[in-house]
Amino acid sequence: MQVSRPIRNILLIELFVPILLLTLGIYHGLMQVIYRSGVIQRTSVAGLDYYQGLTLHGVINAIVLTTFFAVAFGHATMIFYTKREPNKTATLVSMLLMVIGTGLAAAAILAGKASVLYTFYPPLKAHPAFYIGTAMLIVGSWIPYFDWVRMYLSWKREHPQESTPVAVIGTLVNFTIWFVCTLAVAYEVLVMLVPWSLGWTQEINIMLARTLFWFFGHALVYFWLLPSYIMFYTMLPKLAGGKLYSGNAGRIAFFIFLILSIPIGVHHQFGDPSIGRGVKLTQSILTFGVAIPSFITAFTIAASLEYAARKRGATGLWSWIWKLPFFRKDVYLFGYLINGLILFIFGGLTGLVNASYSLNNVVHNTSFIPGHFHLTVGGPVFLAILGMSIYMLSQLTGKRIYAPVLNTIVPYLWTVGVLIFSAGLMYGGLIGEPRRTNMGLTYLNPSSEQFNPYWVVSSMLGLAGGGIMFTAGLLYFISFFGTCFRRRSAEPVIDLPVSETLHEERRVPLLDSFKPWLAIMGLIIFLTYAPAISDAINNTNRKAPPYKPTDPVPVVRQ
Amino acid sequence: MLDKFERNVIITALTVSALFIFSIFYALGAKRQDVSECLPYNKTYETARVEQIDAKTYQIYYVARMWNFEPAISYIPVGSEVDLFVTSLDVVHGFNVFDKNVNLMAVPGGVAKTTVKFTEPGVYKIVCHEFCGTGHQNMEAEIIVNYPRK
Numbered sequence: 001m002q003v004s005r006p007i008r009n010i011l012l013i014e015l016f017v018p019i020l021l022l023t024l025g026i027y028h029g030l031m032q033v034i035y036r037s038g039v040i041q042r043t044s045v046a047g048l049d050y051y052q053g054l055t056l057h058g059v060i061n062a063i064v065l066t067t068f069f070a071v072a073f074g075h076a077t078m079i080f081y082t083k084r085e086p087n088k089t090a091t092l093v094s095m096l097l098m099v100i101g102t103g104l105a106a107a108a109i110l111a112g113k114a115s116v117l118y119t120f121y122p123p124l125k126a127h128p129a130f131y132i133g134t135a136m137l138i139v140g141s142w143i144p145y146f147d148w149v150r151m152y153l154s155w156k157r158e159h160p161q162e163s164t165p166v167a168v169i170g171t172l173v174n175f176t177i178w179f180v181c182t183l184a185v186a187y188e189v190l191v192m193l194v195p196w197s198l199g200w201t202q203e204i205n206i207m208l209a210r211t212l213f214w215f216f217g218h219a220l221v222y223f224w225l226l227p228s229y230i231m232f233y234t235m236l237p238k239l240a241g242g243k244l245y246s247g248n249a250g251r252i253a254f255f256i257f258l259i260l261s262i263p264i265g266v267h268h269q270f271g272d273p274s275i276g277r278g279v280k281l282t283q284s285i286l287t288f289g290v291a292i293p294s295f296i297t298a299f300t301i302a303a304s305l306e307y308a309a310r311k312r313g314a315t316g317l318w319s320w321i322w323k324l325p326f327f328r329k330d331v332y333l334f335g336y337l338i339n340g341l342i343l344f345i346f347g348g349l350t351g352l353v354n355a356s357y358s359l360n361n362v363v364h365n366t367s368f369i370p371g372h373f374h375l376t377v378g379g380p381v382f383l384a385i386l387g388m389s390i391y392m393l394s395q396l397t398g399k400r401i402y403a404p405v406l407n408t409i410v411p412y413l414w415t416v417g418v419l420i421f422s423a424g425l426m427y428g429g430l431i432g433e434p435r436r437t438n439m440g441l442t443y444l445n446p447s448s449e450q451f452n453p454y455w456v457v458s459s460m461l462g463l464a465g466g467g468i469m470f471t472a473g474l475l476y477f478i479s480f481f482g483t484c485f486r487r488r489s490a491e492p493v494i495d496l497p498v499s500e501t502l503h504e505e506r507r508v509p510l511l512d513s514f515k516p517w518l519a520i521m522g523l524i525i526f527l528t529y530a531p532a533i534s535d536a537i538n539n540t541n542r543k544a545p546p547y548k549p550t551d552p553v554p555v556v557r558q
Numbered sequence: 559m560l561d562k563f564e565r566n567v568i569i570t571a572l573t574v575s576a577l578f579i580f581s582i583f584y585a586l587g588a589k590r591q592d593v594s595e596c597l598p599y600n601k602t603y604e605t606a607r608v609e610q611i612d613a614k615t616y617q618i619y620y621v622a623r624m625w626n627f628e629p630a631i632s633y634i635p636v637g638s639e640v641d642l643f644v645t646s647l648d649v650v651h652g653f654n655v656f657d658k659n660v661n662l663m664a665v666p667g668g669v670a671k672t673t674v675k676f677t678e679p680g681v682y683k684i685v686c687h688e689f690c691g692t693g694h695q696n697m698e699a700e701i702i703v704n705y706p707r708k
């Protein structure tokens with residue numbers, strides 16, 4: 001369908017800006033595996049320090065890219081399924097806030113004044129521009145949510161008897177999670193960190209800041225993931241040449257995400273003091289609950305793919321797999337999504353390891369963690385973002401994809417890289433290799449007395465996999481930016497692949513209404529987070545003044 | 559509302575999750591695995607020291623700061639059960655004892671605690687695994703088990 005020119009241009013900016021910044025994010029990904037493996041034994045290269053690069057890598061890849069994409073893709077699904085356009089002013093204001101905010105945060109990081117990693121980590125202090133920029137990015141991404149709710153309600157009035165499309169439910173669920181969880185981090189940033197970093201307040205409660213951060217920090221991963229889930233349910237079966245086995249399974253999965261994504265953040269804080277064991281255990285158990293929608297998705301999508309393959313004439317118990325359109329240039333999106341799913345099988349299982357109350361002790365903050373989340377964020381999330389970004393770019397500009405062969409092999413090359421990289425990091429984590437550490441300076445520097453030969457093999461695997469990932473990234477950039485510079489050959493449109501459901505599905509009112517699920521969500525969050533926040537406030541004895549990452553003496557007000 | 563296959567899928571998903579949850583409780587009971595306790599804080603945790611409680615029980619009070627742990631080296635006899643208390647005087651640090659599944663966060667104003675038994679002699683390295691500033695990669699300590707006392 002056609003989209004008006006202003007909306008089209010805003011969407012293109014929301015796709016172009018993060019992919020442009022991603023070049024920086026991926027460069028620093030490569031640099032980190034080089035530093036960590038001890039190939040470089042320095043604090044900085046080309047004026048960019050290791051921890052500054054780590055901050056850039058984290059902020060750009062995990063917050064900027066994912067947020068921009070979720071907004072652009074949310075617009076596309078809402079426009080396409082409700083046949084309505086978002087409000088132009090609201091969309092413009094949202095985009096400007098996000099772009100300016102990102103610019104502020106990026107400037108602070110590049111100036112070396114915000115090397116606090118993407119988790120903020122007070123009492124390490126960043127320049128106020130970093131916090132304000134991040135807050136603007138987040139607030140900018142809230143605006144479309146309210147606009148979409150309006151579009152949904154107006155669609156609903158015209159179609160009272162129809163089931164809401166799975167993609168619309170997915171998008172609204174995702175942004176509801178996002179809005180609720182970012183309230184906590186907005187409080188942390190605006191009320192605690194900004195006044196403190198400006199020197200207006202002296203000290204803050206670190207446990208409270210950490211708890212608020214993880215209230216947001218884990219839900220964030222579902223915010224990244226749900227656009228991929230929407231694509232798995234609504235596009236993948238169609239791309240494979242079949243139908244979706246069950247639309248209701250999709251609705252159930254999304255609503256379970258809605259109620260369980262947020263009240264599980266404390267599983268990042270098992271090693272933290274001040275929070276009681278009861279809270280930790282409860283949230284650990286709920287974390288297993290949130291694996292349920294992923295199991296449901298895995299089964300439903302596998303069934304849908306098998307159906308597609310059999311429709312193409314496949315037989316046999318397993319050989320149907322080879323009937324799927326793996327290397328077809330015209331359905332390159334299939335390659336992006338299926339590789340994401342394959343990585344997610346490993347990503348989900350290793351995630352359950354982190355979530356386990358006792359296994360977490362083995363792996364917490366070791367390189368196992370980045371090994372795990374590169375299988376999730378670097379897997380289904382990242383691949384869906386890349387595939388859909390170039391797809392939307394090509395549609396919204398009416399330009400054919402540049403170097404389509406490269407574009408088709410990117411997800412396969414990337415997957416090979418991630419598997420090697422993550423295997424290395426996870427193996428290293430099991431033998432104690434720490435994450436977020438410039439190991440080339442000490443542990444992997446043979447001339448240092450802290451040299452630790454245990455971690456040579458694991459970090460070398462990380463280097464090999466990281467190198468392959470970097471190459472895949474380069475090929476993608478050639479394809480993406482090449483497409484930008486081609487000449488228009490078709491009308492600009494938004495047309496998403498739509499999977500029909502295999503069975504005729506009756507409308508189930510419970511699976512087509514947000515109210516009961518929102519009520520349960522609120523209740524569970526209150527029951528799990530009220531004690532956690534109260535623990536953090538009451539069991540923390542002293543507050544902390546700000547510190548610069550370079551200096552063991554606190555920053556005092558001049 | 560759901561066909562037989564869909565129902566089976568959801569039941570399988572629930573069963574697998576229930577199995578995982580059962581495993582947590584099993585590990586809590588049989589293996590006595592646990593996570594950091596929630597202790598009321600007081601100033602005494604800010605003094606680094608090793609205390610012997612009885613022949614087989616020790617307590618080590620670790621104080622983390624940019625960029626070292628105190629005590630940097632502690633000597634413990636083989637077979638002792640050691641309570642580890644960890645706090646920080648400045649920023650957030652990590653505390654990972656090699657080979658011992660001890661994995662705590664050192665947070666200003668809070669004290670993390672766990673108990674670990676050292677049955678094998680050796681040098682157990684402790685590294686900081688939370689970014690704590692530009693000297694982060696230098697932050698280390700050692701627990702030396704059954705080496706002759708100096």
Ligand SMILES: [Cu+2]
Binds near residue numbers: 651
């Ligand atoms: Cu440290």
